[in-house]
Amino acid sequence: MGRVLAIDYGRKRCGIAVTDCLQLIANGLTTVATCELEKFLTAYVAKEKVDVIIVGLPKQLSGEPSESMKYITPFVHRLKKLLPQMKVEFVDERFTSVMAHRTMLEGGLKKKARQNKELVDEISATIILQTYMETISINNKLF
Numbered sequence: 001m002g003r004v005l006a007i008d009y010g011r012k013r014c015g016i017a018v019t020d021c022l023q024l025i026a027n028g029l030t031t032v033a034t035c036e037l038e039k040f041l042t043a044y045v046a047k048e049k050v051d052v053i054i055v056g057l058p059k060q061l062s063g064e065p066s067e068s069m070k071y072i073t074p075f076v077h078r079l080k081k082l083l084p085q086m087k088v089e090f091v092d093e094r095f096t097s098v099m100a101h102r103t104m105l106e107g108g109l110k111k112k113a114r115q116n117k118e119l120v121d122e123i124s125a126t127i128i129l130q131t132y133m134e135t136i137s138i139n140n141k142l143f
Contacts (some may be wrong), residue, residue, distance in 0.1 A: 002049035005041075006129035008056045008093065008121050009072050010034060015121030017129040021049075026129040031118035037075070038082055045083060053079065053086055056093030056128045091132045093124070103127075 004023055008015035014037050016029040032040045044050070055076060058066040080088055103123055 002051035004052050004054060004129060004132065005029075005044070005050050006054040006056070006091070006125045006132065007037070008125040008128055009037075009068070009075060010121060011068075011071055013118060013121055015118075015123070015125035016040075017122065017125035018048075018050075019129065019133065023051075023133065026126050026133060028122035028126045031121050038078060041079065042082060045086065051087065053083075053088045054091050054128060054132045055079075055088060056124070057090035058093055089132070091128050091135070093128050 001021060001023060003021060004019045006017045006026075008017075011034060013031050013033050015031050017026055018029050019026055041053070055072065058068040058072070060066050076088060079086070
């Protein structure tokens with residue numbers, strides 16, 4: 001069984017999270033400059049078995065795609081060409097930044113650490129990944 005990798009895509013940087021090999025635990029991995037993301041993913045997939053890449057799907061409160069989709073859609077198309085064998089899926093990422101800040105507060109991080117945007121992006125990717133894992137778990141129990 002391979003890992004599941006999640007991306008919180010941003011114009012400047014992207015948070016990355018992965019599961020363990022058994023796909024039981026979601027962990028923040030790193031933050032990567034967006035201009036380096038494709039290179040990072042190619043290298044990561046070359047050294048680690050990855051079953052699926054999850055990309056956060058930004059939506060507005062109404063459920064409509066947000067403005068960020070104009071950057072994410074071309075990235076996903078490039079990713080599918082770069083890694084044609086890789087399954088790529090979207091997961092709703094509404095409120096992940098808010099949940100990341102709440103997690104940091106509840107974790108007791110000082111104000112300076114909570115202002116670290118890279119950490120927020122990494123935690124957001126972890127929340128996206130956890131959401132995916134919970135959805136898969138629920139769907140597996142239904143069938």
